Amino acid sequence: MVPLLGEWRTAGSGVPGYRALADRLRLLVLEGRLPVGTVLPSERTLATALDTSRTTTTSAYRQLREEGFAVGSQGAGTWTTLPASDPDVVTPTWPINSDGEPGPGGGRGDFSSAATEAPPQLYVAYQAALAEMPRYLPGNGYVTSGLPVLRERIAARYTERGLPTTADQILITNGALQALHLVLDVVAQRGDRVLVEHPTYPAAAEAIKARGGRPVPFPVETGWDVDRARTLLRQTGAQLAYLMLDFHNPTGALLDAAGRRRLGAVLAETGCTAIVDETMVDLDLREALHGRPFETPRPMASYVSSEQVICLGSASKTLWGGLRIGWIRASKPLIRRLAMARSNADLGSPVLEQLACAHLIDNLEPVVTARRLELARRCLALRDALASALPEWDVPLPDGGMSLWAHLPEPRSTQVAASARALGVRLAPGPHFGLDGAFESRLRLPFARPVEDLLPMVGLLARAWGSTGGLDLVDDDELTTV
Template sequence: MQTTSARRLAELVGDLAGHRPPRYAALAQRVRALVADGRVPLGTRLPAERDLAAALELSRATVTAAYARLREDGWATARQGAGTFAALPAGPHRGAWVPAPVDDGTIDLAHAAPSAPASVPAAFATALAELPRYLPQHGYHPAGLPDLRARIAERYTARGLQTTPEQVLVTAGALHGVTTALQTLLSRGQRLLVEQPTYPNALDAARGLGVRLLPTALDLDEPESWLGAAETALATVRPTAAYLMPDFSNPTGRLLDTAGRERLARALRRSGTRAVVDETFAELWLDAPPPPPLAAFGAGHVSVGSLSKTFWGGLRIGWVRAEEETIRALTAVALRSTMAGPVVEQLAACALLDQAGPALEEQRRALRERRGVLAHELRTRLPSWRVPEPAGGLVLWCGLPSARSRALVAAAEAHGLRLAPGPLFGTGHALDDRLRLPFTHPPEVLRHAAALLARADADVEHGSRPAHRPPPDPVV
């Protein structure tokens, strides 16, 4: 059982003197943020109330009230005689890495979660107008609304991968699709090849299934080296499956070109390994469209997509594209956790895909500007950092001058800036010299965030920390 001491948690929480009363709410918010970004892992036993109160120099009543707030909001659970444990709202004991509520002026640069464009409310208006013709029916569509499956299939065909509606399963977001695919393709103890770094929630889903991870290092300074490492791992270990992101990888932003996809597909075919390909960022190209999907270069692979990043995370609409036999197996697995997806959201997704061209072009225009703003601000304020600009996606994968990512996360929190430590995106303790920064916020927020980040970096550089968090800037 993992535990955290009162002294260590107090260090992570920091000084609460700058917060307005009630103090218990500020403490609960700090602990909630620590759980959300992984610094307090899920399932960790929190220190006893009396011990934490002494470490923070607070009253025990304040800590008791903070723990109660965490339990009420789902960020902690209590077990009689065992203590209080970190958890996620409405989630399993080990759950997804999700954004914490931002209700105090904090800028969240830990999660790449764009706000909804104007096309989303319009799509829901269209969906409500379409809903009456579905109401006389039972409303259950286990593999997804036929109209939505057809539209998704059309988009794959347009991207160079011939697809029929029967080759599509609609899911509750990309993570649901990835988890369903891993459950279908893998058994406990089997090997899953993954890129390092990669998406934290996919790693957590694999661990939850008892899968053994086979990390292959992905270094943006030597992108070709990953292909060589992957070929070697596939040939020697022959893992059952691979979880890959060839389209603007999260967090590195790396795009695998056509030659690389052909080479990777050959290696997968030789080893008998099936790929689960996360294409969440595939349509968020900013410089030029990517090559056809990896599945176009070799049969049997599973493609996963979503509207969460291209439009809005609140939609919870994703999909899996595979051969018909695989889709039937995936649907059977998905039915264990959900009978069917909501009809209104799927109708809204249909409306969004019908108008996707203009909406995506407008989003790409905004993201190009924001990418440039954040990269310029970082290079100006933090010249010792390496700040490559990806050709697509939503994030910058920055190289730090030293292993300071975890320390920087803690220092930034005191300045009202929420970050995700580099090691969160890997399978061990590496990547502390890396920091992922999304450019999803408006330019003025990104400029302010870069200024706060520079202050936090100076604190780490000089071994200091502000006594309390300053009031939030009005622009935020």
């Protein structure tokens, strides 16, 4: 407690000692550094540790209880809480809809997730899938590699994008994250160094570490420096890389065709195998944001041998996370190895969802067009609201994806996220996307929620930013966040 409290005394200010201590404790609760439910030291113990009187600590705890930031009873101690009656400080439900219940609304809820609601075509696709189900019921329902009809449609999509692909180069999975875990189980060895973009998708970094991999950070905030990638691969001996070249998470950047060509040459030269995460590939927002067409590069696997690039795809971002359909595109021998490895833990993906996904891919263009237009509208609305409420922040427009990667003028991302959470808004601070605590001056702000949620969220975010700069969060009535 003592290091957290720091210089809590306000000498010469005329503020009583108990009040200064209560103010500091309240701020720690609102910033999340003292989580709700934390048991506080006894009044006597804290007084001794702070070299102050027990009267000061007793009065400070009483003040916190009166304000609703602490509760306690005789013999049970004192623990932190939040004032339930304050309309601006609520205990939110995290994450929204994870338990099937709606979030609090009004700009509050889970704004950490880059995933949207389902398109209207989804219901029709499920109806069509149900009509087809009788054909599949005589079988046992286990198709480890995935239904041929879905694998054929996904292979056709790759071919249309400039990468000739056949159905036996596709393996269906339960989402892209399962696909990544499966690939790592088969191609990675404990102790391997893995080139990882920095910042990166947090779940990917954790998956690599969980299998004993050692991430090698490859800075990409200002773009993919292919020469630096070559140097890192040579210096570290990394034979595996995890990359998001199509609307990178969290920056939203895209590696163009020339960059892919150079990167392909580096992979061939070093013998490194790239796991390329393409979950955002359909969310190209450039034309919708800027009003003119842009060149779309071919998949990375078309610039180097198929043996050296493993593509991961998903329906979660383009269509809906509830489908839980992902896939792997790789060489035929590797797909066979992956299918055998998968059968040891998971016998296949749900048939109904695969059929629904196949129907959606058959009629994908209207879905993708509408999705891009709506995401671009939300992106611009969020960016404009941030520019108005937080003009000191630098918020670049992405090429695509679902998030803004905000540059804060001071390294306070974790504090801002904690203060926002006390106001009912859940955000993912910058260090969540870094290795070893990097990106404290960054904040990922998804624009996956509707505009009517994003705008009030920005008000709460501005209030959270002001509170971490020394303003009184409880008595102040300004704010919004996503």
